[in-house]
Amino acid sequence: MRGPGRFDQPLDPLVAAFNASIGFDRELLPYDLAGSRAHVRMLTKVGLVTPQEGELLLGGLDRIEQEWQEGQFNPGVDQEDIHSAVENHLTQQLGAVGKKLHTARSRNDQVATDLRLYTLDHSGRIIGHLTTLMGVLLALAQKHVETLIPAYTHLQRAQPVSLAHHWLAYFEMFDRDRARLTDCIERMNILPLGSGALAGTTLPIDRAYTAALLGFRAPCENSLDGVSDRDFVVELLSALSLIMAHLSRLSEELILWSSREFGFIQLTDRCATGSSLMPQKKNPDVPELIRGKSGRVYGHLMGMLTVLKSLPLAYNKDLQEDKEPLFDTVRTVETCLEIMTLFLTEGFTLDTARLAQAVEEDYSNATDAADYLVRKGLPFREAYYIVGALVRSSLANGKLLKDLSLREWQTFHPLFEADIYEAISPKQVVSARNSYGGTGFAQVREALARAQARLG
Numbered sequence: 001m002r003g004p005g006r007f008d009q010p011l012d013p014l015v016a017a018f019n020a021s022i023g024f025d026r027e028l029l030p031y032d033l034a035g036s037r038a039h040v041r042m043l044t045k046v047g048l049v050t051p052q053e054g055e056l057l058l059g060g061l062d063r064i065e066q067e068w069q070e071g072q073f074n075p076g077v078d079q080e081d082i083h084s085a086v087e088n089h090l091t092q093q094l095g096a097v098g099k100k101l102h103t104a105r106s107r108n109d110q111v112a113t114d115l116r117l118y119t120l121d122h123s124g125r126i127i128g129h130l131t132t133l134m135g136v137l138l139a140l141a142q143k144h145v146e147t148l149i150p151a152y153t154h155l156q157r158a159q160p161v162s163l164a165h166h167w168l169a170y171f172e173m174f175d176r177d178r179a180r181l182t183d184c185i186e187r188m189n190i191l192p193l194g195s196g197a198l199a200g201t202t203l204p205i206d207r208a209y210t211a212a213l214l215g216f217r218a219p220c221e222n223s224l225d226g227v228s229d230r231d232f233v234v235e236l237l238s239a240l241s242l243i244m245a246h247l248s249r250l251s252e253e254l255i256l257w258s259s260r261e262f263g264f265i266q267l268t269d270r271c272a273t274g275s276s277l278m279p280q281k282k283n284p285d286v287p288e289l290i291r292g293k294s295g296r297v298y299g300h301l302m303g304m305l306t307v308l309k310s311l312p313l314a315y316n317k318d319l320q321e322d323k324e325p326l327f328d329t330v331r332t333v334e335t336c337l338e339i340m341t342l343f344l345t346e347g348f349t350l351d352t353a354r355l356a357q358a359v360e361e362d363y364s365n366a367t368d369a370a371d372y373l374v375r376k377g378l379p380f381r382e383a384y385y386i387v388g389a390l391v392r393s394s395l396a397n398g399k400l401l402k403d404l405s406l407r408e409w410q411t412f413h414p415l416f417e418a419d420i421y422e423a424i425s426p427k428q429v430v431s432a433r434n435s436y437g438g439t440g441f442a443q444v445r446e447a448l449a450r451a452q453a454r455l456g
Helices: 013-019 022-046 051-069 082-102 107-143 163-188 207-214 223-228 231-258 285-308 317-346 352-358 366-375 380-396 406-412 426-431 441-455
Strands: 148-153 156-162 265-267 348-350
Touching (some): 022 051, 022 107, 022 207, 082 107, 107 223, 107 231, 107 317, 107 441, 148 163, 156 163, 156 426, 163 441, 231 265, 231 285, 231 317, 231 348, 285 317, 366 380, 380 406, 426 441
16 A cells, blocks of 8 residues: 555556456455454544544445445555555545544454455355255255165275265265364454554554454464464365365266266256257266366465465565455355255256166175175185185176076085075165164164254
């Protein structure tokens, strides 16, 4: 910010445009006004402005907010940033009284406060979006406890599981995301205002009062750290990057499931697009875009870490680069959470017949054949090799395990009896995995009840 006291030549227009943040930090206006209102009330309390001046300042801030909402307050590059724009506009309205708004504060502690108010607000909103998405996943799981789906390792069919168990795996991921954001909120909920430019102020301010007015749990302990700390931005970007990782993993599975090779889901017209050339195509653009946007969010995290990596104390103009990546990340994550919620709700239909077929057409019940022998006293590793040889033989003869005759089973070991067919049936394979946290139907129903309690 420049004034006639120190400078006698105008700023070069190119430098002015390069230096200004008004093009993007206007997103902070509601938080800047909230911080200014609290600051005015504190100044009034300690006697740095009179009650009458305080009322004039608060009324002026309310008018600026109304003008903003009505599209009448549109500051340009000449205002440099939203904080200066508010102060200048207030001074135009109130004259000398408007100049008292900036008493006992700097733009350094002001923007740090605005940014924390922004991150606190949007962290809460994102927790709300996560909770809604988790509710959709839980509803899907409740409908499909006994629907079976092949589960994979190395993208090779491994063992059948309850589809509810699969949905609940993503429920767990997003629940961890909620916990991470809650943890971030604890550390970002600290008030920098009152730190001044870097060293505090000589004026008799009451920082605890300002913190209470704005809902912060405490003022920051160190003024140098207060104006220069952006750890909370990095933490939030990191937590949001993990949300995007989880959304991207879910997107990848939905993309695979919608392909003809898998055929587990059919895309609805509501959430799919077509090809400009191939009339038969129905493309999963929604999950593909979510998957692609994860890279955008990761890039913002790395960019912010790079900005911070060699900054000396205290405030440096480099920190102006914290806002655009933060704002874009928050918008991207909020949009992706909303669109994934929509996609899970009405973007596809499940092909249950194809799923039922899929769990019958492979060797994912081989482990259960080995466990069958273990229950009859055979050491697991010995049972493992016996069933491995049995699978190799079955592949050579073009048969599935369920199609082998009892004599063929007993060729590999006499402990195999007629009940082997029930033991390797898909429903039994899933139902039998009744260890805590497993895919057994009883365990899944208990997990659903626990998940419902956590969601509530």
